[in-house]
Amino acid sequence: RKEVEQDPGPFNVPEGATVAFNCTYSNSASQSFFWYRQDCRKEPKLLMSVYSSGNEDGRFTAQLNRASQYISLLIRDSKLSDSATYLCVVILDTGRRALTFGSGTRLQVQP
Amino acid sequence: DTAVSQTPKYLVTQMGNDKSIKCEQNLGHDTMYWYKQDSKKFLKIMFSYNNKELIINETVPNRFSPKSPDKAHLNLHINSLELGDSAVYFCASSQEVAGQWTGELFFGEGSRLTVL
Numbered sequence: 001r002k003e004v005e006q007d008p009g010p011f012n013v014p015e016g017a018t019v020a021f022n023c024t025y026s027n028s029a030s031q032s033f034f035w036y037r038q039d040c041r042k043e044p045k046l047l048m049s050v051y052s053s054g055n056e057d058g059r060f061t062a063q064l065n066r067a068s069q070y071i072s073l074l075i076r077d078s079k080l081s082d083s084a085t086y087l088c089v090v091i092l093d094t095g096r097r098a099l100t101f102g103s104g105t106r107l108q109v110q111p
Numbered sequence: 112d113t114a115v116s117q118t119p120k121y122l123v124t125q126m127g128n129d130k131s132i133k134c135e136q137n138l139g140h141d142t143m144y145w146y147k148q149d150s151k152k153f154l155k156i157m158f159s160y161n162n163k164e165l166i167i168n169e170t171v172p173n174r175f176s177p178k179s180p181d182k183a184h185l186n187l188h189i190n191s192l193e194l195g196d197s198a199v200y201f202c203a204s205s206q207e208v209a210g211q212w213t214g215e216l217f218f219g220e221g222s223r224l225t226v227l
Contacts, residue, residue: 032214043201043218094212097142097205098167101154
């Protein structure tokens with residue numbers, strides 16, 4: 001079983017739609033969680049951290065469910081510029097500073 | 112100003128050759144990394160260095176050798192290249208903020224290696 005699993009997509013949605021991605025992780029001892037975004041043929045960039053209490057950044061909301069070991073990302077009012085691959089990221093041990101990436105979920109927002 | 116820069120961006124070479132990829136960061140970060148992204152887009156850590164000291168060395172063939180001459184540079188040398196080494200190699204750096212590691216990695220643009 002992979003350490004971090006995501007539906008690869010693609011998710012094709014019209015502009016203005018709300019879309020949600022889920023991610024599951026295998027190690028219950030995982031300490032920190034993030035969503036990164038990677039545009040086509042570009043480097044990954046941090047989108048947001050994920051906390052148990054949930055957090056929101058504009059149109060983006062991230063949630064963590066430790067009991068079920070899944071992380072979600074909700075994007076409201078999708079824009080064309082949201083088209084990218086969204087990478088779920090887990091840290092098992094912050095002392096090692098090693099990020100474990102999921103293989104990503106591709107989002108294509110269409111006009 | 113490019114925060115994390117890698118050279119070369121593209122590298123096409125024959126099997127059996129030896130090649131190097133260089134990485135420099137001007138962010139003043141203490142920790143640097145090499146990640147490999149294969150054709151399935153899976154990003155996997157290879158190495159990390161903190162203040163020039165190796166702290167992570169994942170299961171990587173010993174044909175891959177990182178070298179950190181100072182904390183702003185982390186180079187990757189690959190001996191006897193194989194077809195399976197074809198991938199995008201990303202350099203990254205990170206830093207603690209107020210004594211806490213934030214989990215934010217700053218990546219370079221990647222070096223696309225094609226082994227023929």
